[in-house]
Amino acid sequence: MKLGNRAASFIRKPHNLILVLLAVSLFFLTLVPLISLAWDTFLVHPSEVMTVKGTQPGDYTLFHWKKVFLSGLTSQNLFWTPLWNTVLTALASCLIAILLGGVLAWLVTRSDLRWKSFISVVFIFPYVLPSWTLAMAWINFFKNRLVGGATGLFTALTGIETPDWFAYGFFPIVIVQGLHYAPFAYILIGGILRNMDANLEEAATLLKASRFRILRRVTLPIVTPSVLSTFLLVFSSCMSSFAVPAFLGTPVRFQVLTTQLYRTLNGLNPGYGYIIALVMILMGTIILAANQWFVGTRKSFTTVTGKSSNISLVKLRLFRTPVSLVIVIFLALVSILPLLSFALESFIMAPGDYSVTNLTTVFWVGSGSVDIGGGEPGILLNKYIWIGLWNSIRLSLVVALVAGTVGGLAGYAIVRGRGTALTSFVSNLAFFPYLMPSMAFGAIYLSLFSKPVLFLPPLYGTFALLVMVGAVKYLPFASRAGTNAMLQLSGEIEEAGVMLGIPWWKRMVRIIFPIQKASFLSGYMLPFISCMRELALFVILIVPANRVLTTMLFQYNEKGWNQYANAINLLIVLVVLGFNWALNKATGASLDKGIGG
């Protein structure tokens, strides 16, 4: 009886109810698929009956594990080399991202650099855009004869043939990923520098420490834990990136784990792919653990001050204009030029010929002829493109709505219920999908929901499955936003409502949400933007009926229909930038908020 009373009073608190519901549903949406995936690696698949001799589909076997890890050259090509490539590219990309982002963050927050707000806005572009944008731009510029067809703009302009190592594989992947994630590092490190109490540096200045010494002994040690944490997050993002290595690595057979995963899942041996997915999830989890360990043991130096706005800026003196100019030129090259290249490429009839007579609008508004791209009409007249665009927007909206709402509630429940085991369980589960590589996450859902589960019919090929995988995958963004919003809000604000007898939903809708509107809205905005440009998550779950723009782009590119691909890419970029801009205007929330001054 007493226990019953306690349970009843426990569940009567809204945050406990939310926690319990989340614990159960997240358990089924993240942990169960994971277990099922692991289970699957021990089963013989129908397509493998001939390879694994003397077995029936569904028999237990260690075949996959042996093949992936222990079979000499096969394992080397299938797993070990791609693993090594993944780690190397992720490490190198990370270094570039953090150096670039960190230096720029320091310049913008601590020096008298010119044109700060312009730099801050444009530098974010590569991150807002889909990750393959820069990869496609790289190909547009530096393509050589290796893949057949025409060479890129660079060769057309200079006559110099780019070497393979420069055009494809490790080098361009690292550069492109580094540039793509530099804004991410910039946002995180810039945020820390902006929030760091300027008095800490001023105190050192007054004690006659040199600029360099202040940087080395005061600024860097204080930002180190956060920089490490940034490093780990960028590393895990690079590790799970699929589009960039798929675009730039494939021509020279430079394989990483994600591209291997795609090959094996689309081939005859999904069992291999599931093992690769497990390895990636394991790496992600180790990174999460490492991150928490850093944040937990190193003292996190949160500094609270009301006066850091009047910080004195480092004068760059003679270098001020040159440095600012170099940065602006650099940004024009990486943020604006790629967009122009898509436009140019999509208007060219015969690839590689950049003369005026070769310009055409056939890939945009042509009615289609058999000798070009299999008779496809121009993309503005192609109803499948419009269906794809509609699917993309519809999917992103629903995903954002689900993820944003659930994430906001999760943030509320996590903050209100702080300190219990249930809360940290839910908090960790809600963050877990962030560490699961998108491709692996897609693989899990493919493995689990291609057959009936519990009360659910087979979901493979349905819109609902895409919504589900998207909502769970982007839940971490939303729950982080919700948690931060709630942490800034004193509990008394809500308690005042409780005392007046205002029901829970009304407190949420009329008190809590309006006060922290911007934070909660960013919990809707991030999933939306991410979903619009997502490829890896959907690429193996999509069927022709529910294609989205990104997967169509990927298919056109695989077929080598370069102009269509560029046109679609430009379309996606414009839609993403347009929505980003509209959301900024409508809500005032923005990714680079407050860094650019």
Place this chain on the structure above:
Amino acid sequence: MPSITLRVVTKRFGKFVAVDQVDLDIQDGAFVTLLGPSGCGKTTTLRMIAGLESPDEGEIIIDGKTVFSSERGIDVPPDKRDVGFLFQNYALWPHMTVEKNISFGIENLKWDSARIKARVAELLATLKIEQFSKRYPSELSGGQQQRVAIARTLATAPRVLLMDEPLSNLDAKLRTEMRTELKRLHVETGSTFVYVTHDQLEAMTLSTRTCLMKEGRVQQYAPPLEIYNEPANIFVADFVGNPTMNFIAGTVRSVDLDSIKIEAAAMSLSFTPGSGSVTLGEDQTVVLGVRPEYLRIGTGGAIGAMVYSTLPSGMETIVKIKVGEQFLTSVVFGAIDFLVNEAVSFDFIGNRCVLFDAESGRRLASGNLET
């Protein structure tokens, strides 16, 4: 021993004028407080002396050396000004131990390690924080952090010590204790102290001179008792003193040779200036300022009043009374408890009542007030 001079210093943030043509002479060895409500420009003034902020116009001279001049284009960086700065939130480096925090500044002076060690030990002892030397700032209480911050600032023996509301984050008891210590440190170090505060009690008790500011301008710069007794204007009179001065609006009725008849709040009063002459016109509107201690409540007083409330605090009692529609406050030594609405009577005593011009707010004269 350094003196500090500010010449028509102005600082703008966008359109907002934070400090407006401030002139200030701080003598060497002085303990000067910059006092005023928030947003009056006192912290900005301090940061400009330190070099953390550059003025838009004017000149700053420390120890005879011009450290800033807008005309001559001089702006000496903070580390070359030989000043110490104590921040409101202490600004202790969170990743260094107490010892490291203190030694960091001396290391920049390239002392040998034995000398550094000795100096750190000396400071730890002076500020009674030896037992915390290996701890990190986050493991200390507010008062302990404050001591570490002071030790760090004193380590390099700066001859000018600038302090930005250093005690405002401490509780009342610790604040009183640290005030005593700061006053001793001022004498022991012999340095020039410039101290920003919004607490008039701190300014009164600590400083040799107080500079009261409002909206970027200096209102009065004088020793604290002079400010208390002869406030330059109504704003100063109102800001300094607790409980605040009584203000009674009135009209001049007739001016004799040495006594002025004033009609105020249904009272007919006569004001006699203490010294010098005052020019007043008939029907000029004025404000009389009377500090609560110069209002004596008794039974044989000349004016009748009603008790509005009584606040005994042991050593003294604050009594608020009502004469017609005018509220007046009196401080009585010792504990008395009047009943609410009890009838009493009172007198004005002493010769430190102040007469202000109602229009400009400026002080016209001090003197005694009778019925």
